[in-house]
Amino acid sequence: MTNAKPVVIPLNKPLLRGARRPRVALVGQARTGKSTIFEAAASVAVRQERLAGEPSTYEECVVALGLEQISLVDLPAIGSLHRLSEADRVVLMYLLWGDRWPSIARHEPRQPEASFAPPEVLVLVADAAALERDLELALELSMLGRPMVIALNRMDEAREKGLYLDVRSLSEKLGVPVVPTVAHMGKGIAELFAAALEAARSKACPLPQPPSQHIAARLHGLNALVARPDVEEAFRVPRSLLVTQLAENDDWFLGELGAHFPALREEAIALRAQAGQGLPRALSDELHADRNHRAATLFESVTRSAAGEQKEGWRALLDALFLHPRWGLAGSLAVFALVLFMVFEVSALLDALTSARLAAWVQGWQPSSTLGVVVRAVADGLIGLVGIVVPYMLPLVVLLVALEHSGIMHRVAFVVDRGFHRIGLHGAVAVPFLIGLGCNVPAISAAAAAARGRERVIAALLITFVPCSARSA
Ligand SMILES: Nc1nc2c(ncn2[C@@H]2O[C@H](COP(=O)(O)OP(=O)(O)OP(=O)(O)O)[C@@H](O)[C@H]2O)c(=O)[nH]1
Ligand SMILES: [Mg+2]
Numbered sequence: 001m002t003n004a005k006p007v008v009i010p011l012n013k014p015l016l017r018g019a020r021r022p023r024v025a026l027v028g029q030a031r032t033g034k035s036t037i038f039e040a041a042a043s044v045a046v047r048q049e050r051l052a053g054e055p056s057t058y059e060e061c062v063v064a065l066g067l068e069q070i071s072l073v074d075l076p077a078i079g080s081l082h083r084l085s086e087a088d089r090v091v092l093m094y095l096l097w098g099d100r101w102p103s104i105a106r107h108e109p110r111q112p113e114a115s116f117a118p119p120e121v122l123v124l125v126a127d128a129a130a131l132e133r134d135l136e137l138a139l140e141l142s143m144l145g146r147p148m149v150i151a152l153n154r155m156d157e158a159r160e161k162g163l164y165l166d167v168r169s170l171s172e173k174l175g176v177p178v179v180p181t182v183a184h185m186g187k188g189i190a191e192l193f194a195a196a197l198e199a200a201r202s203k204a205c206p207l208p209q210p211p212s213q214h215i216a217a218r219l220h221g222l223n224a225l226v227a228r229p230d231v232e233e234a235f236r237v238p239r240s241l242l243v244t245q246l247a248e249n250d251d252w253f254l255g256e257l258g259a260h261f262p263a264l265r266e267e268a269i270a271l272r273a274q275a276g277q278g279l280p281r282a283l284s285d286e287l288h289a290d291r292n293h294r295a296a297t298l299f300e301s302v303t304r305s306a307a308g309e310q311k312e313g314w315r316a317l318l319d320a321l322f323l324h325p326r327w328g329l330a331g332s333l334a335v336f337a338l339v340l341f342m343v344f345e346v347s348a349l350l351d352a353l354t355s356a357r358l359a360a361w362v363q364g365w366q367p368s369s370t371l372g373v374v375v376r377a378v379a380d381g382l383i384g385l386v387g388i389v390v391p392y393m394l395p396l397v398v399l400l401v402a403l404e405h406s407g408i409m410h411r412v413a414f415v416v417d418r419g420f421h422r423i424g425l426h427g428a429v430a431v432p433f434l435i436g437l438g439c440n441v442p443a444i445s446a447a448a449a450a451a452r453g454r455e456r457v458i459a460a461l462l463i464t465f466v467p468c469s470a471r472s473a
Contacts, residue, residue, distance in 0.1 A: 015067055015068055016068045016069065016070075016197060016200060016201065017067065017068050017069040018069070021062065021068075021069045021070060021071050022070055022071065022120040022121055022196075022197065022200035023060075023070075023071045023073060023116075023117060023118070023119040023120050023121070024070045024071065024072050024073065024119060024120070024121045024122075024123055024193075024196045024197075024200070025073040025075055025094075025095065025119035025121070025122055025123065026038055026072070026073065026074050026075060026123050026125055026151075027075055027078055027091070027095065027122050027123065027124055027125070027141065028077065028078070028124055028125035028126060028127075028134065028137070029077055029078070029079060029127070029133065029134060029137060030077035030079070030449060030450060031077075031127075031449060032077075032125045032126060032127045032134065032153055032154070033125055033127070033151075033153040033154060033181075033183040033184070034074055034075065034077070034125045035074050036153075036183040036184050037074075037123075037125060037151065037153070037181070037183045037189060037192070038059060038061070038072060038074035040183060040186050040189050041061065041063045041072055041189065041193065042059075042061045042072075046059050046060070046061045047059070047060045047061070048060075049116065051075075051076070051090050051091070051094055057076075058073055058074060058075050058076065058094070059073070059074045060072065060073045060074075060116075063193055065193055065194060065197055068197060070121075070193060070196060070197055070200070072193075073119060075091055075094065076090075076091060077091075078091040078092065078137070079137075079426055079428060080136070080137060080140065080426065081137075081140040081141075081143075081241075081244075081245070082140070082248060082287075082288050082291070082417075083248065083249065083250065083284070083417075083421050083426075084245075084250055084252060085426060085453075085455055086453060086454065087453045087455070089252060093105065094116075094118065095118060095119065095122065095144060095146075096118060096144070096236065096237060097118055097236065098116050098117040098118035098119075099116050099117070100117070100118070102233070102234060102235055102236040103233075103234045103260065104234050104235055104256040104259070104260055105256075107259075119146070120146070120147065120200050121146070121147045121148070121149065121196050121199045121200045122141060122144065122146055122147070122148045122149070123148075123149050123150075123151055123192065123196055124137065124138055124141060124148060124149070124150045124151070125151045125153050125183075126138065126150055126151065126152055126153065127153060127154050127157075128152045128153060128154050128155050128157070128158035128163070128165060128180070129154045129157035129158045129160075129161055129163065130404075130410075131152075131158075131163075131165065131299055131303070132295060132296060132299040132407060132410055133295075133410055133413075133428075135295040135298050135299050136291055136292060136295040138150060138174060138176075138206075138295075139209045139291055139294060139295055139298075140291070141206075142174065142176075142206040142207070142208070142209045143209065143238055143240045143241040143244060144238060144241060145205050145206075145238040145240075145241075146205065147176075147199040147200060147202070147203055147204055147205055147206075148174075148176045148199070148205070148206050149176060149177045149178075149179065149192065149195045149196050149199050150170070150171075150174070150176055150177070150178045150179070151179055151181045151183075151188070151192050152165065152167065152170075152178055152179065152180045152181060153181045153182070153183050154182070154183075155180045155181065155182050155187075155188075156182045156185070161405070163303060163304075164303070164304040165180075165302055165303055166302045166303070166304070167180055167302075169301065169302045170298075170302040173207075173298060173301070173302070174206055174207060174209075174298075175204070175205075175206045175207030176199075176206045177195040177198070177199060179191050179192045179195050208240065209294070210240065211244075211287060211290050211291070212290050212293075212294070215283075215286060215287060215290055218275040218276075218279075218283070219243055219247055219275060221271040221274065221275060222243045222246055222247055222268065222271050222272065222275065223239065223243050225264060225267060225268055225271060226239060226242050226243060226246070226257075226264075227239065230261075231257075231261060231264070234260050234261075235253075235256070237253075244287065246268055246272065247272055247275065247283055247284065247287055248283075248284045248287050248288065249272075249282075249284045254268060254269075280325040281325045285325075285418055288414070288417070289323050289325075289414070292323060292414050293319065293323055296315070296319050296323075300315060300316070314406075315407060318406075318407060318408060318411055319411070321411075322408075322411035322412070322414065322415055323411070323414075328411075328414075328415040329415060331411075331412075331415070332411075332412045332415040332416060335403065335408060335412050336434075338399070339396070339399065339400075339434050339437060340437065342395050342396060342399050343392065343395075343396055343437045343438060346395055347391045347392045347395055347396075348391070349391075350390060350391035350395065351387065351391035351392070353391075354386065354387070354390050354391055355383055355384075355386050355387030355390065355391060356387075358383045358386065358387075359383050359387070362376070362379050362380065362383060388439070392438055392439070393438050393439060396434075396435070396437065396438035397435075397438070400431065400434060400435060404431070409430070409431055412427075412430055413426075413427035413428050413430050413431070414427060415427070416430050423458065423462070424454065424455060424458050425451070425455055425458060425459055425462075426451065426455065428450050428451070429447055429450050429451055429455070429459045431446065431450070432444070432446040432447035432450060432459060432463060433447075433459075433462075433463060433466060436463045436466035436468060437466060437467065437468065438468070439468055440463055440464055440466065440468045443463045443466065443468075444459075444460045444463050444464075447459035447460055447463055448460065
């Protein structure tokens with residue numbers, strides 16, 4: 001007889017499975033790897049439904065984690081909560097309410113088609129190689145007051161770029177678990193789901209991310225205005241999020257406030273105007289700039305690049321320039337001027353040195369045989385191709401990649417955001433417009449990847465008016 005003690009495996013009680021199974025939604029910007037994570041876990045029983053008012057769908061499947069389960073939901077991309085686009089609003093409505101819409105949304109023409117509860121846990125899928133813009137979304141989503149986990153995806157690309165990310169520090173600063181992943185290789189996925197399950201059990205919410213003090217103090221009036229039980233019941237939106245939306249000129253939330261509480265609408269507009277008095281730019285832009293700045297500061301505090309301290313100083317300088325109310329615009333115009341210079345001056349010089357010389361060289365050859373004519377036609381075609389790619393596309397692409405890697409493009413997108421909103425676009429589509437100077441075709445496909453719905457159509461149409469150097473070459 002042996003005296004071996006029985007092995008005790010602790011069981012979490014109650015087990016999260018069946019009806020207790022938490023819903024975990026994969027949220028994030030476009031192309032960060034949400035669907036790749038979903039597909040890594042998806043079983044054959046994937047349920048696909050349409051989001052209310054959206055042609056795009058969400059997918060849901062059950063993932064078993066030992067004896068427990070989660071319901072995993074793959075959502076369309078959400079760009080930003082700042083000046084909500086229609087597509088982003090539909091995703092936000094799902095995150096806030098599922099199919100149980102509050103009274104303010106009951107009159108919407110397109111109601112939820114399927115029965116789905118809002119997610120208990122958000123998994124923000126962030127691109128570790130372009131983390132700064134995703135951190136801004138993390139600050140925005142923290143206002144939902146819902147347990148959150150960050151999947152730091154594309155860690156392979158971040159490493160290739162020489163970026164070192166302090167995962168623990170990021171987790172502490174946001175108050176959420178952060179799990180590094182390489183989704184297409186399945187790395188970190190099991191840990192991610194375990195963290196999501198734990199977040200559902202502990203119900204621990206992210207740390208509050210209020211605006212900087214000088215702006216927060218100005219929002220007291222709006223805060224008091226919506227701090228009424230009937231408003232809270234009608235909206236069922238966390239107060240900090242509702243106040244931010246009203247302060248950032250969001251037409252939809254303000255419209256709903258006016259429709260359900262007519263007296264409050266005028267008061268909200270007056271309070272907003274009052275809050276914006278004396279600020280160097282509109283309150284909405286000030287709030288956006290403040291969030292951008294907090295995300296940039298957070299990014300810098302959790303990142304070490306292989307290039308070291310010098311690069312951080314450089315980033316701080318960029319922030320000082322691009323987040324400045326006046327100099328930001330001047331800096332962006334300088335970037336546009338640099339791109340134009342590259343496309344029309346440098347490219348013309350390269351053209352003279354490469355394809356023009358090749359063309360002149362071939363010009364001297366006037367074949368008379370059939371084979372010669374065919375070879376000449378092929379040579380002309382190849383020279384035409386070289387003439388577009390080498391002088392026009394290559395320098396532009398190299399310049400845009402350099403602007404993207406240095407973080408300048410992200411800051412330009414922030415500066416032009418306001419102007420782009422006037423024509424129904426987000427600042428993020430600034431990059432496709434710049435690519436359009438080289439060639440409209442890749443620019444339209446970049447716009448299709450960066451935008452959705454109406455925004456995608458407007459961007460694609462406008463890009464065709466960008467003077468394309470490859471076309472005029
Ligand atoms: N290098 C690298 N590529 C990845 C990783 N995860 C996903 N990808 C690739 O990124 C691309 C986009 O991935 P998706 O999963 O479709 O991204 P998504 O977030 O669902 O995109 P949308 O639904 O358009 O918002 C795919 O080609 C993936 O193979 C990763 O960790 N590293
Ligand atoms: Mg997807």
